[in-house]
Amino acid sequence: MSSYEEPNLSIQSFHQCSSLISIKLSTTNFLVWKSQILPLIQSLGIEHHITNLQKPADEITDSDGKKTKNPKLDIWINNDGLLMSWLLSNMKEEVLNMIFGGDTTYSIWRSLQEHLLPNTEENEAQLKNSLYALSKGMLSLEEYTRKFKEIRDKLAAIGKPLGDVDKVFQMAQGLGEKYKEFRILSFVKTSIPII
Structure with missing residues (x-):
């Protein structure tokens, strides 16, 4: 019963x-x-x-x-x-x-x-691969940011959002050498524990 x-x-x-x-x-x-x-x-x-x-x-x-x-x-x-x-x-x-x-x-x-659910897991893997492969390269900063946000939003939509540290790290990784100072500053800021 x-x-x-x-x-x-x-x-x-x-x-x-x-x-x-x-x-x-x-x-x-x-x-x-x-x-x-x-x-x-x-x-x-x-x-x-x-x-x-x-x-x-x-x-x-x-x-x-x-x-x-x-x-x-x-x-x-x-x-x-x-x-x-x-x-x-x-x-x-x-x-x-x-x-x-x-x-x-x-x-x-x-x-x-x-x-x-397997489709969701496969989709998550594809989106994360796209995110890791994304680089600014010849894109304008606005285009790069838009593409990054699209992938990030798609991950959130399937219930697999990026953490704040991952967002900053992945965004900075794709910027390249021209934005080295931003990358270092981003890394330092995300490494400092927030009290």
């Missing part, structure tokens, strides 16, 4: 949440999409549907030993169906084709993680 308290939700509960979702899930934005979806699922009190496969027992036994249908099971089934439909409606067709056949919200969520 499930140890979670199951709220009695309706389509309206999910309809109200839909206006708070600004993007649909694609094969490249899982972490950003999840950062919008997960707090809403938590606010509805049904996060256990994506973290735990356990559902209420089919029957309950009263004090006389008589078995009856568990009313909590119907509520769980209703909530799981509503949540599953809501999640699917917030996905692009390319993702829907990847997870076809899930019969519970839990199985769909697991499928999403199995298919899309």
